[in-house]
Amino acid sequence: MSCVVIATAGTYGDLIPYLILGQALHAQGHQVRFAAAPSCADLVRRAGLGFHPCRPDINPALARRRYADWDHWSGRPVDFDPNNIDLPAYFSDCCQACAGADLLLCAPGQLAGELVHEYTAIPWLSLTVTPALFSGCSRDDASHRAMQQLLADRLNGFRRHLRLAPLPPTAYANARMASHIILGASRHFCRPAATFADAITQTGFWFGQSPSEQAWQPDPELEAFLSNDPPPLLLTFSSQPVADQAAVVARYAAAASALQYPLLIQAGWTGLGNHLAPGLLAAGTVMLAGHIPHDYLFPRVAAVMHHGGIGTTARALRHGRSMLVEPYGNDQFHNAMRIVQLGVGAAIHPHRATVASLAWLLREKVLTGTCRARAVALGAALAAENGVRDACQMINARL
Amino acid sequence: MEQTLQQLRTLAESVLVRAKQDATLLIELRDNPAAVLERESGARISQQIQVLFHTGLDGKTFLDVQSVDTLASAELTDDELAFAAGGVVSPTINVSFNNPTGMD
Numbered sequence: 408m409s410c411v412v413i414a415t416a417g418t419y420g421d422l423i424p425y426l427i428l429g430q431a432l433h434a435q436g437h438q439v440r441f442a443a444a445p446s447c448a449d450l451v452r453r454a455g456l457g458f459h460p461c462r463p464d465i466n467p468a469l470a471r472r473r474y475a476d477w478d479h480w481s482g483r484p485v486d487f488d489p490n491n492i493d494l495p496a497y498f499s500d501c502c503q504a505c506a507g508a509d510l511l512l513c514a515p516g517q518l519a520g521e522l523v524h525e526y527t528a529i530p531w532l533s534l535t536v537t538p539a540l541f542s543g544c545s546r547d548d549a550s551h552r553a554m555q556q557l558l559a560d561r562l563n564g565f566r567r568h569l570r571l572a573p574l575p576p577t578a579y580a581n582a583r584m585a586s587h588i589i590l591g592a593s594r595h596f597c598r599p600a601a602t603f604a605d606a607i608t609q610t611g612f613w614f615g616q617s618p619s620e621q622a623w624q625p626d627p628e629l630e631a632f633l634s635n636d637p638p639p640l641l642l643t644f645s646s647q648p649v650a651d652q653a654a655v656v657a658r659y660a661a662a663a664s665a666l667q668y669p670l671l672i673q674a675g676w677t678g679l680g681n682h683l684a685p686g687l688l689a690a691g692t693v694m695l696a697g698h699i700p701h702d703y704l705f706p707r708v709a710a711v712m713h714h715g716g717i718g719t720t721a722r723a724l725r726h727g728r729s730m731l732v733e734p735y736g737n738d739q740f741h742n743a744m745r746i747v748q749l750g751v752g753a754a755i756h757p758h759r760a761t762v763a764s765l766a767w768l769l770r771e772k773v774l775t776g777t778c779r780a781r782a783v784a785l786g787a788a789l790a791a792e793n794g795v796r797d798a799c800q801m802i803n804a805r806l
Numbered sequence: 807m808e809q810t811l812q813q814l815r816t817l818a819e820s821v822l823v824r825a826k827q828d829a830t831l832l833i834e835l836r837d838n839p840a841a842v843l844e845r846e847s848g849a850r851i852s853q854q855i856q857v858l859f860h861t862g863l864d865g866k867t868f869l870d871v872q873s874v875d876t877l878a879s880a881e882l883t884d885d886e887l888a889f890a891a892g893g894v895v896s897p898t899i900n901v902s903f904n905n906p907t908g909m910d
Contacts, residue, residue, distance in 0.1 A: 479890070544891045657863055665860035665870075667836070683863060693863065734882070740890035747887065754882035763858050763872045764880035772881075 409509040409806040413534065414442040414501055414523075416463050416516030418470075418646035418676075420718025422447055424536045424591055425514065426454050427615035431795045432802065442504030442517070450617070459504035461517070462496045467646070467676040474648035474677070479736035480758055492558070494565045498522050505529055510806055513585070515540065518562070521583050525571055532805060533584035534798075536717055538592040538745075539738030541607060543600030587805075589798050592717065595788045596724060597745050608801050611792025612721040620700035632671065632694045633707040639669035639694070640709050640769070647714035647735055648677040649757075656680050659712060660693050662765035666774070668709060671696060702726070710773050715739030715754075720746065727786025729778045731769055733757050751782040809849050811873060817847055818857070818869040826867070835859045839869060 411432055415425050422443065429439045433456060440457035441447070446466035451458040470477060497519035505511055505523055511531040513520030524531040559576035566573050588606050590599065591613040599607050625633075632639060642659045649655050656672060656679055663670035670693045672680040680695040701719070705711060705726035713719045715734040720742045723730050730752030732743040743754040753772040755765065772778060809817070821842060825831040834842050839859040840851050851857065856877055858870040882890075 539891065542891060544888070660863050661860040661868070664862075665858045734887075734890070740887055743882065744884065744887035744891050747882070747884065754887060755880050756882050756886070759880040761872075761877075761880060762860055762868075763856060763870045764877045766858050766860070767856055767872075767874070767877040768881055 408436045408438060410438040410440065410507055411510050411512060411802070411806070412440050412442055412459075412505050412508040412529075413512045413514075414461060414504065414517040414520055415447075415514040415534075416444065416461075416518075417465060417514060418716070418718075420645065420716040421514060421516065421536060422450065423617045423718055424613035424721075425534065426451065426456070426617055427613050428534075428591070428795055428798055429456050430454050430615065431799050435799060435803070437806075440504060440508070442501050454617070459500070461500040461504055462493060463516075465516075470646060470648040470676050471678070474650055477648050477736050478650070478757070479740075480756070492518065492561060494519060494522070494561060495568075498526075498565070498569075502527065510802070512589075512802065515584060521585070522562075522565070522569065522571070524585070526569055530805065531585045532802065533588040534591070535584075535588065536591045536613065536721075537738050538590060538597045538599065538717070539741030541590065541599035541603040542597070542741050543602060544741065589801055591794050591798055592721070593724070593789050593792055593794070595785060595792075596721070596749070597741075608797075610797035610801075611789065611794030612725065613794045613798060614702075614721070614725060615795055616702065617700070620702070623698075623700055623703070625699070625703065629694070629696065629699070632669065632691075633704075635669045637668055638707055638709045639663075639671040640666075640712060641671050641673070641704065642679065642712045643673040643719060644675045644677055644679055644714045644733075645673075645716050645719050646676040647716065647739075649679075649735075652677055652679050653682050656683065658760060658762050658765060661762040662769060664692060665762065665766040666770060669693070671704075671708065673697070673699065710752075710769065710779075712769075715742045715746070717742055721789075724751070724782070725786055725789045727779075727783035729773045729782040731755060731765070731773045733760065749781065749785060751778060751785055809843075809847050809851060811855060811871060814843060814847070814851065814855065814857070814871045817843055818871050821846055822867065822869045832867070835867075835869065843871075 413425050413429050415421055433439045441451045442459050442461035444464040445460040448458050501519045501523045508529050511529050512534040515535055556576055563573035590607050590609045593611045594609055640663050660670055672695050674697055701722040705728050711723040711728045712731040715732040730746055732746055732754045734740050734743040746752040747754050753768045825835050836859050840857040844851050854874045856872050861867050
């Protein structure tokens with residue numbers, strides 16, 4: 408039995424697949440310990456895995472408070488304050504989590520991974536579910552270069568403190584990876600650019616039942632709503648915050664009404680629909696919900712309207728649902744691009760969307776027989792993969 | 807003869823006012839708003855125009871007449887998505903692969 412530490416920093420789209428992988432490693436006899444944000448503790452412990460709190464702490468309150476930073480359409484220069492990156496804290500937390508570990512599996516969001524590996528000599532692999540990182544696309548403008556320089560200064564300053572050799576600024580974009588990377592994202596969705604081919608082992612998405620889903624049961628009201636004919640459209644932004652929840656909900660609800668589809672809204676981190684008075688929902692064409700396991704929900708909806716996060720994207724693909732994506736930032740743009748290129752959905756600009764344009768895109772591009780058939784075919788291809796098994800094989804080979 | 811966008815919008819306003827007093831007309835509008843406007847105007851509506859009847863969460867009804875060009879402008883094109891995909895800016899997620907030390 409080996410001790411494996413999985414260090415992750417991100418939202419549930421990152422955490423859940425890692426939890427599923429962690430559970431599989433645990434089932435194979437390994438001791439698995441998560442180094443993750445304190446807000447993840449409950450979920451990790453419910454999965455029966457070890458937990459050590461580790462900064463940075465990305466959580467719903469932070470996302471809501473800094474919603475503008477999560478919207479990259481604003482055209483602002485890159486807003487990056489290296490002082491917000493508390494490397495000594497990340498390093499200290501991650502080092503403690505790695506005490507006695509045989510292998511560190513590190514997500515790119517955890518900037519201290521490489522430092523911990525070099526300082527402790529614990530072998531490491533990079534672990535990611537974000538194929539956008541290897542798309543070959545990268546921004547090269549003045550603000551981005553300035554951000555890289557600031558980050559390099561920050562990292563090298565701390566490397567000197569640890570008596571590690573500083574690296575040239577060109578070594579840093581924002582974070583760095585091990586020379587071996589496991590990418591948990593189906594090749595049917597996208598393949599890494601050739602530059603990365605030698606470094607990456609690509610497996611299917613890491614699907615499985617997350618701990619919060621194991622004892623979950625739908626209530627009768629939800630079951631009845633999902634039994635509508637036609638089935639409802641689903642609006643879910645997961646961890647993506649938005650500036651004006653009421654406007655987003657109003658837009659999607661009106662578009663759904665125009666197409667005569669019921670609408671199910673998942674509140675997510677941003678609290679979509681929480682502003683609505685119960686009386687407004689009396690007509691029964693809109694329903695609000697909190698957490699519902701996507702494996703239960705997605706097969707029961709007509710289409711998924713979401714922000715383009717990789718977790719939601721992967722589940723919708725697996726269940727053969729066509730999608731309308733409203734991307735705001737990060738890898739959401741790449742995921743939206745792939746969804747459009749694969750012909751399994753459409754993408755809309757968050758700040759140009761109207762009721763009429765939403766309805767038009769849904770009717771003409773998302774709810775068509777062609778788009779739905781492509782989504783079903785892609786779902787079947789994904790179902791034939793076993794990403795968790797393949798990732799475990801690679802990890803076991805390193806232990 | 808086809809109706810112009812402005813003619814249709816003017817007509818839509820008046821039809822919607824009437825529909826608020828006429829449940830049958832309201833249902834017709836909900837089910838096929840373009841057909842109602844074609845009947846009312848006696849003219850065909852261009853396929854480049856979308857007529858949309860929708861209801862807000864507060865129960866208010868709207869009859870929205872838009873050109874398809876306007877509607878399509880909200881869609882993200884391949885070029886826009888490709889540009890945006892190259893513009894990943896979050897310090898928590900953006901990564902480049904580079905390992906000059908070979909230490910791992």
